[in-house]
Amino acid sequence: xxxxxxxxxxxxxxxxxxxxxxxxxxxxxxxxxxxxxxxxxxxxxxxxxxxxxxxxxxxxxxxxxxxxxxxxxxxxxxxxxxxxxxxxxxxxxxxxxxxxxxxxxxxxxxxxxxxxxxxxxxxxxxxxxxxxxxxxxxxxxxxxxxxxxxxxxxxxxxxxxxxxxxxxxxxxxxxxxxxxxxxxxxxxxxxxxxxxxxxxxxxxxxxxxxxxxxxxxxxxxxxxxxxxxxxxxxxxxxxxxxxxxxxxxxxxxxxxxxxxxxxxxxxxxxxxxxxxxxxxxxxxxxxxxxxxxxxxxxxxxxxxxxxxxxxxxxxxxxxxx
Amino acid sequence: xxxxxxxxxxxxxxxxxxxxxxxxxxxxxxxxxxxxxxxxxxxxxxxxxxxxxxxxxxxxxxxxxxxxxxxxxxxxxxxxxxxxxxxxxxxxxxxxxxxxxxxxxxxxxxxxxxxxxxxxxxxxxxxxxxxxxxxxxxxxxxxxxxxxxxxxxxxxxxxxxxxxxxxxxxxxxxxxxxxxxxxxxxxxxxxxxxxxxxxxxxxxxxxxxxxxxxxxxxxxxxxxxxxxxxxxx
Numbered sequence: 399x400x401x402x403x404x405x406x407x408x409x410x411x412x413x414x415x416x417x418x419x420x421x422x423x424x425x426x427x428x429x430x431x432x433x434x435x436x437x438x439x440x441x442x443x444x445x446x447x448x449x450x451x452x453x454x455x456x457x458x459x460x461x462x463x464x465x466x467x468x469x470x471x472x473x474x475x476x477x478x479x480x481x482x483x484x485x486x487x488x489x490x491x492x493x494x495x496x497x498x499x500x501x502x503x504x505x506x507x508x509x510x511x512x513x514x515x516x517x518x519x520x521x522x523x524x525x526x527x528x529x530x531x532x533x534x535x536x537x538x539x540x541x542x543x544x545x546x547x548x549x550x551x552x553x554x555x556x557x558x559x560x561x562x563x564x565x566x567x568x569x570x571x572x573x574x575x576x577x578x579x580x581x582x583x584x585x586x587x588x589x590x591x592x593x594x595x596x597x598x599x600x601x602x603x604x605x606x607x608x609x610x611x612x613x614x615x616x617x618x619x620x621x622x623x624x625x626x627x628x629x630x631x632x633x634x635x636x637x638x639x640x641x642x643x644x645x646x647x648x649x650x651x652x653x654x655x656x657x658x659x660x661x662x663x664x665x666x667x668x669x670x671x672x673x674x675x676x677x678x679x680x681x682x683x684x685x686x687x688x689x690x691x692x693x694x695x696x697x698x699x700x701x702x703x704x705x706x707x708x709x710x711x712x713x714x715x716x717x718x719x
Numbered sequence: 720x721x722x723x724x725x726x727x728x729x730x731x732x733x734x735x736x737x738x739x740x741x742x743x744x745x746x747x748x749x750x751x752x753x754x755x756x757x758x759x760x761x762x763x764x765x766x767x768x769x770x771x772x773x774x775x776x777x778x779x780x781x782x783x784x785x786x787x788x789x790x791x792x793x794x795x796x797x798x799x800x801x802x803x804x805x806x807x808x809x810x811x812x813x814x815x816x817x818x819x820x821x822x823x824x825x826x827x828x829x830x831x832x833x834x835x836x837x838x839x840x841x842x843x844x845x846x847x848x849x850x851x852x853x854x855x856x857x858x859x860x861x862x863x864x865x866x867x868x869x870x871x872x873x874x875x876x877x878x879x880x881x882x883x884x885x886x887x888x889x890x891x892x893x894x895x896x897x898x899x900x901x902x903x904x905x906x907x908x909x910x911x912x913x914x915x916x917x918x919x920x921x922x923x924x925x926x927x928x929x930x931x932x933x934x935x936x937x938x939x940x941x942x943x944x945x946x947x948x949x950x951x952x
Contacts, residue, residue, distance in 0.1 A: 600791055
């Protein structure tokens, strides 16, 4: 009996490799100060992918419209700052809450569907919000983007400078905090229930589990995290373009998560690093065709590493020890 | 598959066998009782309470559990995680997201004890999909037991299990608490007559007969319509 709890404890304990990973995220400050803006974008994308991992990797909700919540967060933070509320932390909080409320409202429809219908539904919701923002140009600036976003210094001390050191530090700290929360969630009874839904949605009611209530909850949490990521982007770049709500962003984050490995927390982070660095490099060489390489990478990973790069790594390490 | 004009009372502690040819509506009846299908008419009462309008998961919370004819498990959860999931759900902890699993030692120990009682202790830490088929059948029952049912509906618990193992499986079932009402669907008449205290015969969506094994064995109608034609329909 004693061993049962200990076995579960061993599964969730903080590993040395995790410490190494998070220490490495500090490297850009010293090793690549010219790339801090990129590093900040990566941290934001990683947070967005992490939020998708909660619903896709753990609860099995496939979404092609996750940018909706990212966009709501971005526009909320941008509009707040444009109209005088430039304090970043409270702006971040408000944006997260608003995105979460949007997520909660839409979750009532989302949880009723699965498979293809679900994919189409999320896609439709995403397109809906995109065009709504596009036509409401008096509010969002439409296709020209939201101008005049002024963010106050972080904690009234650190200005968002051109090099992006504040931006990266800020994004990284928020990412780390959200990661810790996500980690907490997936190792809780609620997280186990989510995995149960992913593994067999039919069985859940037969063990007394209200699956839909669980799904609504995780969907709202994921929307909060996506909104926070969007708000980070708006605040650190001091602009919001329609792109934050675009289908491309929804598709990219899905690709990032699948590449990295869904259902492993670190998959989205690793995927974001690879994807963003690859885009930076490839698009420098050949701006028109860089999706060719992403396409190639995606095909290769799905064919040979069905659990993503991280899944492949884990298997390799398992075999070699 | 249809079921109609069903009038059935399951007193506490009785072990029922539900028999009938394929397509007689046995699984449909279980789906109706557990709420996975909605009846067009009629009512389902558990204890004193009318549960006809309740959702399947709410019925489970009231003490009505089932297993499935085809393994309906959690392939990438360990056996222990699967059973703990059901225990945590029953205890109302499944909404909690800020406390780690190992903090629920009581629930985990209980899950472990359920696995132990079904001889699945060795399988505790293995992924469900890696378990032997017979172990998976037992895990089906373990999951249902973790909900602490008053009424347990077993849809062909020994489906696909070799005959010698199926006797073992039914021995485990008959070893369960005597307070528990059990209804099981089974095609093997040796098993039915050995483990059931009462038998219900369904044919074409209706209950043809019910009674003790002796009564059913002697019922000329049953012999003609069902037993005489061969067991597996």
